[in-house]
Amino acid sequence: MITIKNEFLTVEISPLGGELQSIKDSSGREYLWQGDTAFWGKRAPNLFPYTGRTTEGKCTYRGQEYPLPKHGFVMSREMKVERAEEQGCTLLLRSDEETLKAFPFEFAFRIHYFLEGNTLICRYHVTNFTDYTMYFGLGAHPAFAVDAEKFQGYSLKFLSHETPLKVALSDDGYVMKDRTPYPLENSTLPLGGYPFEDSLAFTAMPKAASLIDEAGNTILTMEYADFDNLVLWRIADAPFFCIEPWCSLPSRKGIVEELSTQPGLVALEEGDFKAAFRVKFGE
Helix, strand or coil: CEEEECCCEEEEECCECCCEEEEEECCCCECECCCCCCCCCCCCCEEECCCCCCHHHCEEECCEEECCCCCECHHHCECEEEEEECCEEEEEEECCHHHHHHCCCCEEEEEEEEEECCEEEEEEEEEECCCCCEEECCEECCEEECCHHHHHHCEEEECCCCCCEEEEECCCCCEEEEEEECCCHHHEEECCCCCCCCCEEEECCCCEEEEECCCCCEEEEEECCCCCEEEEECCCCCCEEEEEEECCCCCECCCCCECCCCCCCEEECCEEEEEEEEEEECC
């Protein structure tokens, strides 16, 4: 386990998938869901090189099929600890024979975590080593601890006034054609009464939001300017809530996606792609 800390936060990270395991403030308050398998055993998976489901569990590229699993494969791979310092660390996964069986590109995938005051920053860094365009999905899936008994009073307060578009998802999690405006009164999405069992996905949304508890206190504020989509998910009655910035979306319903033509994937011709999100804890 890797630990980074400052006077405000102590954060633990597993090399398995580079997944966050704990985020505590100086008082000992735990902000991260702790992975109770009675509800959901993960805590904060990193999603690469795909977000969501692939139709029939596969995709194609240049006429060849690849068995690309839901949310990609990083979460099941041990990452190399490339750097570990008191307030930051870098984890690395490079393509190998196993990744090439599921994803036809040579790459380096890095996750940089570092602290600034009471803010945790996560920066993804993807390098394309092939001599042709690399197509991929990328996202985060952090689950934050909430009071399940009081969740009816929680809300998500967006910090600007754009009207997001709701992305229609099928019951089994695939993208449908519809994109519909989703007006928000006072830029606020009340969370009570909505179990998010099938996920709620937005695009063209404001690029920062605060999670507010039933008493009006700010639990955390997430900024995700580098991401085009925001996915929200919770299991009914579970003491967690997922706020997920994604660069891409799942496969379209009924379509085995050709990576070079799937809408919304990152197309990296050469060199590097970087995307970061920030989470400030407390007011």
